[in-house]
Amino acid sequence: MEAKTTTCPNCEKETFGNFCHHCGQKQGINRLTWGSVFGELQKRWFGFDNNFLRTVKDLTIKPHKVVEASIEGVRVRYIGPVGYYFLMLTIYVLIISFLDIDMNQFYESMNQSFNPEVSAEQQALQKDWNNFVNNNFRIVAFLMMPFFILGIWIVFKNKGYNFLETAVLNFYGQGHPMLVSIVMMVVYKFTNDGASLLTMTAITYLYLLVVITLFYKGNKLWNFIKGIFGILLGFILLMLFVFAAVYLIGWIFPELLSKYVPQ
Template identity: 30%
Template sequence: MHHNLCKNCEHTHEGNFCSSCGQKTNTKTLDWHYILDELKYTFLHINGGLLYTSKQLLTRPGDMTREFIEGKRVKHYKPILLVFVLAGISTLLLHYNGDLQVLEKMNSKNKSVIDPKDFVTFFSKYNTYIQLASIPIISICTWLAFKKWGYNYIENTIINSFLISQLLIIGIITSPIKYFFVGNEYYILVNTLLGFIAYGFSIWLYLQLYKDKNLGIVILRLLLSVTVFFLILMVVTILAIVIGFSTSLKHH
């Protein structure tokens, strides 16, 4: 076997990959073949990871999530990275899916409503962070509600990363429907129905994840986790109001 010195970490190795850092031993000259290899890898990675995981989240979300936690991971896109990518796409579509136009109409009738430009700017900048920040909070709630059934907090974080990804996927898929109804009297109704469908998929994820448990108990625990989530939101909101009020008093 031929021995080489890795050009990345200078570790002596044999074979096609460095046993220390994992880099390929055959580092070819950067040319058009390199570009084609990169494009092929990128396409296959998206097709074999992102699209595969997205399809699984729409067809067998709970089973897929359980299998991922148990170790069946090679075909899947990494869950937290998946949230990053999907939140970015969702942010891009925010400008076109109808929500901005609805906010503009609301703002014209009621000047107390948040300026739609501020709304879009805020979510354009922070949508990915908002989605990611919600995961540990939701995971606290589901971990407490389902604690006796075996999954630890980190595993709940993975579960809810897939759940947020699922919601983002449905939002992306249904964006053309929302856009079609912009300006239509049925827009609010359609938007509400699409919301129910999205959260119905989330419930299905948990029902399938815990399919060996009593259906009624699973639903009760889900309701408990939602209640805890809203309690946390109330506490955070009250604290934010108190801090904001205290700050304004200091300035005066």
């Protein structure tokens, strides 16, 4: 049976099938509806199509399946792990900017809540560190990731996943909880409660532990316990790197750190 020919609405040449063989224009265009307009906006302007909503939904109800799909090569269904992580970071930064939240004040209120008595040198160090993090937030967040990936990879090395496959778990596992962080920043805007950062951190690593527990095969309780050790090992590796970097900077450029040393 011969395929039905149509006239392309774009190049006005005879063609058949779902797409024009001359210019690639999609054939069989339906009438405009609100649904078709919204779908086109999603696809062409926001570039998400249905992947963004599907990624958010599945990372909420079955995160281990998203990790498995990405590792197994089924990457069309979801936004990639690194892309999703940076997307969440970008939305987080935009919300902070939109709400006009002073992050320096946010960190100061948090520090005062948990450590009200600090020396002038410690206050200067905290202020400069907060400024550095605020000005380079996405870079700092990204550079912290390898340490947690390494910690979890070492603890779960016997499971047979390589470093990059473990990275998939971490980028999804730390990217998705930023949705909660966004909500907590809105709460902070109206309450000025510095404990919001502690809540965000706790939820982030609790969610990561859930993903670890569900993803790796074997006893789930043991996976959860090993996940705690993996995250702690990541923190230790990160702190060792920071201390080594500060020591090296202080040795090469002692004048840079002199104002933080008690007189």
